[in-house]
Amino acid sequence: MVSLRLSPRVSIIIPCRNEAGYIAGCLDSILASDFPQDQIEILVADGRSTDGTGELLARYCSRHSSIRLIDNAGGTTPAGLNLAIRASSGPIVIRMDVHVVYPPDYISRLVQALEETGADNVGCVLETVPADDTPMARAIAIGMSHRFGVGNSHFRVGATERREVDTVPFGCFRREIFSRIGLFDEELIRNQDDEFNFRVITRGGRVLLLPDVSCRYFARRTLSQLARMYYQYGYFKPLVARKIGRIMTVRQLVPALLLLGLAISALGALWRLEAAVALALILAAYGSLVLATALVAVPRHGLRCATALAAVLPTLHFSYGAGFLLGIWDHLLARSAPRLSALGLSR
Numbered sequence: 001m002v003s004l005r006l007s008p009r010v011s012i013i014i015p016c017r018n019e020a021g022y023i024a025g026c027l028d029s030i031l032a033s034d035f036p037q038d039q040i041e042i043l044v045a046d047g048r049s050t051d052g053t054g055e056l057l058a059r060y061c062s063r064h065s066s067i068r069l070i071d072n073a074g075g076t077t078p079a080g081l082n083l084a085i086r087a088s089s090g091p092i093v094i095r096m097d098v099h100v101v102y103p104p105d106y107i108s109r110l111v112q113a114l115e116e117t118g119a120d121n122v123g124c125v126l127e128t129v130p131a132d133d134t135p136m137a138r139a140i141a142i143g144m145s146h147r148f149g150v151g152n153s154h155f156r157v158g159a160t161e162r163r164e165v166d167t168v169p170f171g172c173f174r175r176e177i178f179s180r181i182g183l184f185d186e187e188l189i190r191n192q193d194d195e196f197n198f199r200v201i202t203r204g205g206r207v208l209l210l211p212d213v214s215c216r217y218f219a220r221r222t223l224s225q226l227a228r229m230y231y232q233y234g235y236f237k238p239l240v241a242r243k244i245g246r247i248m249t250v251r252q253l254v255p256a257l258l259l260l261g262l263a264i265s266a267l268g269a270l271w272r273l274e275a276a277v278a279l280a281l282i283l284a285a286y287g288s289l290v291l292a293t294a295l296v297a298v299p300r301h302g303l304r305c306a307t308a309l310a311a312v313l314p315t316l317h318f319s320y321g322a323g324f325l326l327g328i329w330d331h332l333l334a335r336s337a338p339r340l341s342a343l344g345l346s347r
Contacts, residue, residue: 007039010107011088011175012096015072015080017047019098022218023056026098027067035107037066043088045072045080078184078192085178094172095193100126101216109213110172120177120205121197123168124213125158131221138301139308140226141219143316148293150316151251159211166248167197168209169217177205185243189338190236198244223311227319234323239331239338255321256328258286290314 012030016023023044030042046054046069057069070087072080085093092111096102106124113122128145130137143149150156155168171193181199184192197207220226234255241247261282268275294310301309330336 007036008092008111009039009041009090010035010092010094010111011084011090012040012042012094012107013081013084013088014042014044014096014098015047015077015084016044016049016053016098017072017075017080018049018051018053020049020052020056022098023053024060025101026096027060029100029102029104030096030107031064031066032104033102033107034104035111039090040066040107041088041090042067043070043084044068045070045084047072047075047080074186076186076189078186078188081192082183082186085183088175091175092172093175093178094170096170097217099218100170101218103215106213106215109210113208113210113213114172114174117162117208118206119208120200121168121171121173121207122210123155123171123207124210124215125155126169126217127214128156128217128219131218134221135302135304136223136308136312137219137221138305139297139312140221140223142297142301142305142309143226143312144219146293146313148289149313151249151254153251154209159209161211163209163211164206165209166201166207167194168207169193170215171197171207181205187338188236188239188243190232191240194237194248195240195243198240198248202244223315226312227315230316230319231323234320234325235327235330236338237324238327242331252324255317256324257321258282259318259321259325286314 014026027042030040031037033040044057044067046057048054048071054069057067061067061069068087070080070083072083074080081095092114094107094110110122110124113119126145128141130141145156147157154163154165177200181203185195188195200207220229237252247253262279265275265279265282269279290310290313293313294306297306297309330339
């Protein structure tokens, strides 16, 4: 643990919008930290919530002087992050998320790792947990932390040792990193962490995943919420690629290629037998993987959850793939502005 006598001041920045169901659990876990509370400031950038989040935050601010509410008129995550960074004062900045509950030693261990390793950004592994106890919610949590669901995203599926990675959730930074490489890109409503960490790495920095540090991330409750979330993730990935001049990882291409392969072979099947065979093979191969993953889940999670998982995996993949393909058109071909009216600002 970081020496209590020498603890640096830590600024925690949290963007939020319409998170009345999660904001209390998040803030309570931070306030229970073993890090010296007089060395913590918590800046919550609220995007003018309409569900009572603002009122809850006001009550927390009245009871805890360490919590400050920042008006995020733009309503987006990167705008809120940048407002909070500019308003913060600590030499160390930790970006946190409302959908998460943090263990008491979370801040201490991130700060210690940042100082010991000399990395520019350190982050944890997500323990993805259900938003409630329904089979669907449990299946969504499984899908979002399964290799077939999200590929080799190490912060989601876990790691066995410290490793340098392309991105981490809820990073812990030294303040000077923002002077050196800039703030978060406000055009990236989603995936702004990916682009920011790419800038860190390409300018000689290191992003480090700590496998023995984790936090509890609450997944979405319903298929529609999951679909919207992953559609948005997919939609903004091509914009990230345009900004950095490359695709960051191969895994982000796979859902779009699957969807494109299905669409092309389905269209071709109207005229060619070979295309119909290709369509059948793709569907059979993908369906077999989904079925096998669901069957493996039966002994541990039960039949109802496993059945829901068989719906979660295609929803996750096809939503992401559809968003990615539309993003290619908008961001790489048409070079148009993001379709914010269609996406909305909340997940």
